[in-house]
Structure formats: structure tokens, C-alpha cells
């Protein structure tokens with residue numbers, strides 16, 4: 001006869017032996033499924049990384065070099081023929097001293113290119129050579145329908161400044177920087193470390209929102225709007241690619257997001273191939289990006305130089321009008337650097353783009369590719385104008401340049417303005433050594449610049465700065481601007497540099513300068529911009545009046561694909577998490593294996609329910625690294641306004657939620673089945689629902705903390721605070737009505753665990769009876785009797801007999817457990833509360849994400 005039974009009201013006295021309380025039919029399939037599921041994703045990741053199947057690493061570097069050589073030859077020869085076939089660009093412009101005077105440079109680069117190309121080709125494997133040749137042929141094809149036309153944009157910046165509030169007071173890192181860049185110009189941004197180059201470029205690219213910003217940025221003569229961002233591309237020093245994606249997948253992702261929505265899949269693929277070939281990456285299209293995954297695992301993938309070239313490939317994919325490159329050659333070997341910059345040169349010549357590149361110690365051939373240069377030092381403008389004008393300007397200040405002594409003029413310029421170091425005159429000649437000298441030179445240049453541009457005001461917003469001139473050249477005027485309408489000055493990028501939400505974008509009293517096309521008219525004219533007619537050969541970037549190139553559903557689909565690749569290929573993510581959950585479940589389940597349906601098991605059942613919930617609160621911590629890494633990817637994309645934040649959020653949640661549900665169920669059902677909690681499909685399903693909600697909430701809170709917090713440490717602190725509230729105020733440890741400081745018990749309403757604990761407790765004990773047919777054990781009886789020390793021995797003996805004797809009709813109504821905790825909410829109400837809690841967590845996360853994107857730009 002079964003002596004320990006859980007009597008269901010409807011099931012009469014159907015009993016189970018203690019050993020059979022475990023539900024093998026539940027937990028065994030779950031455990032098997034979890035291992036197969038994790039194994040599947042691990043195998044997929046392994047196959048992707050398997051050198052024999054995909055890597056072809058041995059040949060890669062050689063092919064890469066060969067590809068690079070080919071690309072350079074291709075770039076250079078195309079640039080030369082482009083110059084020769086366009087006298088308007090080559091001959092006439094060269095005579096004016098305009099940026100197009102590049103033929104000698106291109107010739108020089110071609111000479112450099114020919115040597116290594118031949119050399120590497122002979123060394124390369126036949127297959128590599130074949131692939132490289134293929135890609136050369138592709139790139140030599142005439143511009144096809146996949147080419148993009150570029151709206152030419154002229155930039156002018158006036159009095160750009162940036163200061164930060166620091167604990168020691170305001171810190172000016174950039175002051176009064178003036179200059180311009182014309183379509184078809186490659187501009188070098190030079191300066192010693194800490195000069196403010198990155199800050200300056202962030203400001204020009206409208207990707208900076210921290211700090212107090214001053215000055216103005218004009219695009220085609222009017223203040224830049226946020227939509228200018230869509231016509232630009234910014235290649236940061238450090239890329240932010242998802243390490244588990246391949247080169248091709250990264251390019252496809254960006255192509256789907258930023259190329260015109262009307263483009264067919266085939267056309268996008270052609271464009272991707274074109275750009276990858278140009279960057280010498282055609283051979284590596286199936287190679288994983290690699291690097292350190294969130295969680296610490298290292299994945300081998302592209303080399304540093306290849307990653308850099310991929311970042312540039314992404315930057316040029318949509319043919320932006322203005323391309324900002326932060327240290328494009330750092331991390332590249334000198335030949336690859338020359339190749340990449342050679343391509344940039346051809347690009348600006350053929351498509352009238354503007355390239356602004358911060359650069360350290362460029363080799364001579366690269367330096368000569370630049371048309372103009374801007375030199376910063378200690379946040380001050382030391383020079384801006386044609387590259388050739390750099391040395392004459394400083395000579396006029398008494399700092400003579402000697403090519404034999406100083407080498408490349410860019411190196412000399414950096415030495416000249418670097419202060420704070422010992423610079424013996426016999427090595428360096430006359431240089432600036434004090435801040436006063438530096439400030440004097442900066443003031444002299446500013447005066448010279450303003451005078452030569454017909455600007456006589458100190459402040460860009462002063463009425464005097466409003467005059468404009470149509471001249472060109474470094475010391476001639478290149479167009480000015482007008483003062484902003486009243487109320488549009490002040491700090492902050494939205495008001496100081498561009499017109500924020502609409503204001504000056506609509507004209508706002510700003511004149512359209514000379515023959516420039518205003519951005520407003522550019523927007524109105526559609527993709528081809530201003531007066532430029534649509535070309536039959538090319539297609540523009542879509543409607544620039546719209547903030548994004550593609551629709552929200554399309555962005556959502558594309559982002560969903562990226563998220564899925566990102567999480568399923570990281571062994572620490574889906575596979576690792578599933579295995580962790582199932583094994584924690586197995587250990588916990590083993591501890592409570594086959595919990596009998598007896599009165600004495602009530603305590604164990606309670607403990608198990610509480611432990612289950614606390615593990616749901618703790619388990620998401622294994623994903624904290626993933627959440628903080630995701631934030632980095634999102635912020636990087638947000639700074640470029642690649643897609644709608646809502647699309648990202650929906651895709652992210654859609655991608656991770658199914659895996660979270662699987663993990664939650666694997667854990668919960670394993671424990672539930674092994675321990676043998678209340679039997680029955682309905683009870684099991686209810687428990688699964690509550691556990692899933694609990695885990696989704698806990699994971700979402702950690703996600704929110706990762707986004708709200710400035711770094712992972714703070715994210716941990718916030719999460720631990722929340723977890724503490726969850727565990728302490730769940731109701732398990734203390735009866736709230738017995739707490740002296742009653743006010744603190746109100747905190748239970750912040751505890752999702754409190755509601756989940758109630759729901760699981762009710763699920764387990766409502767309407768159920770535990771058997772006491774076998775009576776209590778001698779230990780239990782002695783424990784109870786010990787609580788009544790004054791009871792006479794005869795009475796104790798009677799109670800002992802009564803409590804230990806077998807009685808098949810003895811049952812314990814577990815309603816008492818529910819009443820003890822004063823629980824009574826219906827299951828539906830608990831689900832609704834937990835659902836609301838989850839929705840609030842999502843709202844908080846999304847809000848935090850929007851705020852974070854506004855606060856940080858890179």
C-alpha cells in the first residue's frame with residue numbers, strides 16, 4: 001500500500017510510491033533535447049571555424065597581399081585614366097592649384113605599386129592568383145548600374161570649439177578652428193597626440209554630443225542638419241564588427257541597411273563584391289571577423305589590417321559624399337596603407353567626394369595624395385590650406401623647413417608644434433617649445449585666415465562673420481556664412497553647429513552662398529542633390545529627406561539576422577547558456593530527486609520553489625558580458641544613424657527571447673521533473689509559464705542595467721541591488737506581517753520573485769493534500785515535543801503514539817501552507833502582474849537605450 005500520497009481532490013486517493021514521484025517522461029527528454037540543441041550550435045560554430053573546411057588560412061595572407069597589389073594597380077591606373085580623360089578635372093584644375101593636381105602623385109604611387117605586385121604574384125598560389133585576377137577584372141569593368149552617384153557637398157566650419165566640464169573646472173580641448181573642404185578634396189588632419197583631432201572630426205561628422213560645442217558647420221553654404229549624417233560615413237579607429245560574422249555577412253548587413261531600398265539583392269551583391277575587391281578582401285569573404293567574443297573567448301579571423309580595410313569598405317559602401325577616416329592607415333602595413341589611400345584618391349577624383357582623414361606620420365607617397373591639410377596642436381588651429389602651403393606658412397613665421405634635415409614635411413610639422421618635449425635645435429632646427437610660442441603661431445594663423453577670407457570677427461556667430469566670398473584656395477576666401485538667427489546660438493551640437501530640429505535647415509535666414517546648393521534644396525531635389533541632374537548611369541542614395549535609407553520592417557529583418565548570427569555563433573551564448581541551465585537543473589534536481597508526496601515534504605517543496613526562483617534571478621548574470629557588448633555595437637551604429645532604435649530593439653528581443661524561453665524551460669522542467677513537484681499537465685504548464693516570465697524579467701532587468709550603467713562594474717552594482725530586493729522580499733524568509741519596520745515590507749511590490757513565489761506556491765499547494773499515512777518519524781516527533789519542555793511525560797508518550805502511528809486516512813490539507821504565507825491571488829492575476837512587470841522592464845530598457853545613444857556617440 002502506498003504510504004505517502006499526494007491526494008488530488010479529483011483523483012481520490014490515487015497514490016504514488018515515493019520513488020515514482022520523479023517524472024522521467026518529463027526531465028529525460030528535456031535533458032536530451034538541451035544537449036542536442038547546444039551540440040547543434042557548437043557544431044555549427046566549429047564548422048565555421050574549421051580551417052580545413054573554410055579557413056584556407058595558409059593561402060590567405062598571400063592572397064591578401066596579391067589582392068592588395070592588384071587593387072592598387074587597378075586604383076592607380078583607373079585614377080590616371082580618369083584624370084587624363086577629364087581635362088576639366090586633370091588639366092585645368094591642376095593649373096589652378098586645386099585638389100585635382102594629383103597626376104604626379106598617382107604616377108608615383110603606380111611606380112611603387114608595380115614592384116610588390118609582381119613580387120607577390122610569383123609567390124602566390126595559383127588559386128589565389130586566379131581569385132585576385134578575377135576580382136581585378138570585375139573592378140576594371142566600366143561603371144555599371146550598381147555604381148552610386150554622389151551628391152557633391154562643400155563643407156565649411158567656422159570657429160569650432162569644444163570644452164568639457166571637469167572636476168577641476170572647464171577644459172577647452174578645441175578652440176576656434178576654421179576651415180573648409182571642397183568636393184573632390186582629400187584633406188589630412190594632423191596633430192600631435194591629444195591635439196583634438198578625433199574631437200574635431202567627431203564634431204564635423206555631427207557625431208559628437210558630449211561637451212560644450214561652439215561654432216558652425218556649413219554644408220553647401222547652409223548650416224548642417226542631422227540629415228547630413230546620412231550623406232557621410234565615419235570610419236573610427238576601432239571598428240565594432242560582430243566577431244562571429246563573416247566578411248560577407250558584415251557587408252551584406254550594411255548593404256541591406258544603407259543601400260537604397262529599391263535595389264535588388266543581386267545589385268547589392270555586385271556592389272559588395274566591387275567594394276571588397278577594391279579593398280583587397282575578395283578572397284576573405286567567407287572569413288570570420290574574429291577577435292575577443294563577449295565572454296572572453298578568442299576567435300581567429302581577419303588580421304588587423306584586413307579588419308581595417310573592411311571598416312573602410314563599409315565606410316565607402318554607400319558612396320558617401322563625405323568620408324571621415326580616423327587613422328585609416330594605423331594597423332596597416334605600409335603597402336596596404338598606400339593601397340587603401342590610393343583607392344581613396346581615385347574615389348575622390350572620380351566621384352567628387354570629400355575625404356577628411358586624421359593621420360599620423362604618413363609616408364611620403366601618402367602625404368602627397370592629400371590636397372589640403374589641417375594642423376592642430378593643443379586644440380588650436382595651426383594651419384589649414386593646401387598641403388604645399390604648409391611649409392611656406394611656417395617659414396614666414398621663422399620656422400624654416402629643411403627637407404634634408406626634417407624629411408617629410410608632415411613629420412616636420414608635427415615635430416614643430418609638439419611642445420613639452422626636449423627638442424635640441426641641432427636636430428630639429430627652430431621649433432616651438434613653449435605654449436606661448438604655440439599660441440602666438442595659432443593667433444597669427446587665425447588672423448591670416450580671417451583676413452584672407454574677408455572675415456574680420458573673432459566669433460563665428462558675429463555679424464562680421466556673415467560675409468561670404470566665392471574665391472578658392474588656402475589663403476583666398478572660400479565662402480563664409482551668416483550669423484544664426486537669434487536664439488540659435490549657444491552650446492550643444494544641435495543648436496551650435498547645426499539647426500537641430502528643423503530651424504535653420506529650412507533656411508532660417510541663412511543665405512545660400514555663391515553657387516552653392518543649399519542642403520534644403522538638396523533635400524528637396526532628392527538623391528542627386530541641388531542642381532545636379534540624375535545620371536542614367538548611377539543611382540543616388542534614395543530620398544535624403546528621409547532619415548534612413550530603408551524601411552523599419554526591412555531594418556528589423558536585417559537586424560534580426562545579425563542578432564541571430566551573433567548569438568548562435570558565440571559558444572558562450574546559446575550553447576553555453578543552455579548547457580549551464582541544464583546542468584544546474586540536473587544538480588538541483590538530483591538534490592531533491594523524487595521528493596515524496598508526504599506531509600514532511602512540504603518544507604522541501606517550499607525550499608525548492610524558492611531556490612528555483614532565486615536561480616532564475618541569478619542565472620542571467622552569465623549574460624552580462626553579452627549585454628554590455630551589445631550596447632557597444634548599438635551605440636556605434638546609433639552614432640551613424642544607421643537604423644531606427646525601435647527596429648533594433650524589436651529585432652534584438654525577437655532574436656533573444658526564444659532562446660531565453662528555451663533556457664528557462666530546460667532548467668525549470670528538469671528540476672520539476674526530477675524532484676517530482678505537483679503532477680499533472682496543467683500544473684506543469686503553469687509552473688513553466690511562471691518560471692519563464694521570471695527569467696525573462698530577470699534577464700531584462702540586467703539588460704536594462706547594462707544599458708543604463710556607464711560600465712560593466714556599475715551594471716553589476718545595479719543588478720545586485722535589484723537581485724537583493726528580489727531575494728529578500730520574496731516572502732520566503734520572513735512573514736511580512738511580523739516585520740517590525742512595516743514600511744520596508746512595501747518593497748515586496750518591487751519584487752517579481754514575490755509574485756512568482758506566490759504563483760508557484762499556489763500552483764503547488766492549492767487544492768492538494770499531502771499524506772501523513774505513515775505518521776511522523778521519531779526525529780520529527782522529538783523535534784516537535786522539544787518545543788513543549790513542560791509537558792508531562794505521559795502526555796508526551798500519548799502524542800508520540802498518536803503522531804507516529806500508521807493511519808491510511810491521515811492527510812494534510814496544504815491550504816495551511818498558503819494561508820501561512822497569506823497568499824491567495826489567482827493564477828491569472830499573478831501572470832498579469834508578472835507580464836506587466838516584464839513590459840515595464842522593456843520600456844525602461846528601451847528608454848535607457850535611447851538616452852544612451854544620445855549621450856554617447858562612439
Ligand SMILES: Nc1ncnc2c1ncn2[C@@H]1O[C@H](COP(=O)(O)OP(=O)(O)OP(=O)(O)O)[C@@H](O)[C@H]1O
Pocket residue numbers: 164166171173191192193194195196197198199200210
Ligand atoms: N570627456 C572628456 N573630458 C575631458 N577631456 C577630454 C574628454 N574627451 C577628450 N578629452 C581630452 O581632449 C583632448 C583631445 O582628445 P582627442 O581624442 O580629440 O585627441 P587626438 O588628437 O585625437 O589624440 P590621439 O591622436 O592620441 O587620438 C585630449 O587631451 C583628451 O584628454
